[in-house]
Every structure is written in structure tokens, then in C-alpha cells.
Amino acid sequence: MIATDGSAMTxxxxxxxxxxxxxxxxxxxxxxxxxxxxxxxxxxxDAVDAVVRVRSDPPELIVAxxxxxxxxxxxxxxxxxxxxxxxxxxxVLTALKRADIESRAIAAGxxxxxxxxxxxxxxxxxxSELIQ
Numbered sequence: 001m002i003a004t005d006g007s008a009m010t011x012x013x014x015x016x017x018x019x020x021x022x023x024x025x026x027x028x029x030x031x032x033x034x035x036x037x038x039x040x041x042x043x044x045x046d047a048v049d050a051v052v053r054v055r056s057d058p059p060e061l062i063v064a065x066x067x068x069x070x071x072x073x074x075x076x077x078x079x080x081x082x083x084x085x086x087x088x089x090x091x092v093l094t095a096l097k098r099a100d101i102e103s104r105a106i107a108a109g110x111x112x113x114x115x116x117x118x119x120x121x122x123x124x125x126x127x128s129e130l131i132q
Contacts, residue, residue, distance in 0.1 A: 091112050096115075
């Protein structure tokens with residue numbers, strides 16, 4: 001749902017809508033279920049559906065995988081920030097353990113980075129920090 005000023009609206013429970021983008025269906029479903037139990041209004045999609053979802057119904061926060069077979073983190077963030085005009089928080093998840101990944105993700109437009117295997121509680125805690 002989009003407000004008249006173009007911003008994403010929260011669901012009736014007052015919690016923000018969260019879009020989870022990850023190539024691992026089991027992982028994104030686990031995160032979606034956990035966030036729903038925490039009172040959020042999450043949805044989970046793969047990279048193919050992410051672009052359509054962001055354009056048609058932008059969430060208040062995105063949790064996105066840094067790399068996947070269909071999603072290149074730097075290009076996705078560039079598109080998200082520059083072409084889609086998305087100005088809300090983005091939390092990047094990555095399994096890459098290289099020292100430069102966090103700085104590269106932040107430079108590309110991420111607001112925060114968590115390294116997998118970050119569990120649902122750690123992801124929910126970081127989301128809470130980002131939406132404060």
C-alpha cells in the first residue's frame with residue numbers, strides 16, 4: 001500500500017512491511033515466519049520477483065542477499081537507490097567472509113550488513129535498530 005506522499009504505509013498492526021530477498025527459499029521462509037511472529041508484516045521473494053515488488057508496492061525495509069545466482073548486490077543496490085528511488089533502510093545479508101564486503105555494501109547503498117549464518121533473532125534485532 002502506498003500513501004498519497006509516495007511512502008510505504010505500515011500494516012494495521014503498526015509494524016513496518018519487510019521484503020526479504022534471498023535465493024534460498026527455505027532461508028527466506030524461515031526469516032519471514034520469524035518476523036511474522038515478531039509482529040512484522042513480512043513477505044519473501046526471490047530476485048526475479050523483487051524488482052516488480054519494489055516498484056509496485058515498496059516496503060518500509062528490505063533484507064537482501066548480497067550475492068545469488070540472479071542478484072548482484074552492488075547492481076541491485078544501485079538500481080534500488082538510483083533508478084527505483086528507494087530511500088528506506090536496506091539490510092544486506094552475505095555468506096562472504098571477506099573483510100571488504102561490509103564497506104563495499106555500505107558504499108553501494110546498504111544501511112547495514114549481517115554475515116550469514118545470522119539467525120532470525122539477529123536479523124530481527126538489526127531490523128528493529130534500522131527502523132527506529
